[in-house]
Amino acid sequence: MxxxxxxxxxxxxxxxxxxxxxxxxxxxxxxxxxxxxxxxxxxxxxxxxxxxxxxxxxxxxxxxxxxxxxxxxxxxxxxxxxxxxxxxxxxxxxxxxxxxxxxxxxxxxxxxxxxxxxxxxxxxxxxxxxxxLHANIAGRITREFKRIKSSEDSLIHNFYTLTQLTPTELEVLEQLMKGYSRKEICSMRHVEFSTLKTQINSILKKFNKSYIQEVVDVLRDLHIPEILSQRKDKNLPLPPR
CATH class of the missing domain: 3.40.50.2300 (Response regulator)
Structure with a gap:
């Protein structure tokens, strides 16, 4: 100007x-x-x-x-x-x-x-x-806002999906996010492998994913395990279904 x-x-x-x-x-x-x-x-x-x-x-x-x-x-x-x-x-x-x-x-x-x-x-x-703004700096700002917006949308979407899980499915998912194997989860929950498989398939359907590791990786990236842990520490339930 x-x-x-x-x-x-x-x-x-x-x-x-x-x-x-x-x-x-x-x-x-x-x-x-x-x-x-x-x-x-x-x-x-x-x-x-x-x-x-x-x-x-x-x-x-x-x-x-x-x-x-x-x-x-x-x-x-x-x-x-x-x-x-x-x-x-x-x-x-x-x-x-x-x-x-x-x-x-x-x-x-x-x-x-x-x-x-x-x-x-x-x-x-x-x-x-x-x-x-200098073109290079403007590009950085634009990309950062897009990244944050995308992350917020993903957090909201995935947290909402968590509210659609049954208590059993949520517990299974939490154990998977903690790194337990399917064999260990079956032993801990005293269930057959076929039962766990059915529960995992239900989780995949709700998250619209093909592999459970995809779900685990996304939730870890969004720090969902920490959020769930904080809610448990404060005795806060997930929003009602």
Missing amino acids: EPENDLCIKVLIVEDDNLIAKRYEMILGKRSEFNMVGIASTGYEATMLAALYKPDVILMDIELEDKQAGLRATSEILSYMPNIKIVVLTVDETDETVFKAFELGVTNYLLKNMPPQAIASSIIDAYYGTPS
Whole structure:
């Protein structure tokens, strides 16, 4: 977005590397639409200066006094001053860090080696509330949201299917998830192998699977055994059928 001629965006730089901080200061100093209000080198300083100067946009490094300091400062600042826009600049490009930053409410996420124009544009876009994510970062965010949505749907679907099992089928499934063999389960339950086979086939039909290991693997991936264990510890039944 092109800036207005009389635009003056107050920017706070949060960066513990003096050379990088000077680079940002130089980038801002060449543009009339920016007014740098301060430089912080720790999460504590970032929070204090944000409260003192109330910048429009903060360029926030993630790794300050420790690897999560920038994220903690971001969380605190946005909790009390939600109108401030935060653009994260970092060398860390892991999916977990990217998603955590956006989960906290940052406006944009750029790598430190981005050219001056990209940094300036991200500040202006953040100010106007129309961030333009770098294509690689945008792809990561999109994929992560899709993964979480898919996981939630799968959790809800499979947990609902669990409620359709009989108490006997549920007990058999729990024993399978604990790693017991069919022979061991027959011995523990004092049933014939043919009876257990019938119960497993019923479980497969309800989960729409061909092999019981498929059911076990899916439920383990969704941490269903832990959920069931927690409910038992609290004496909570499954939802009624």
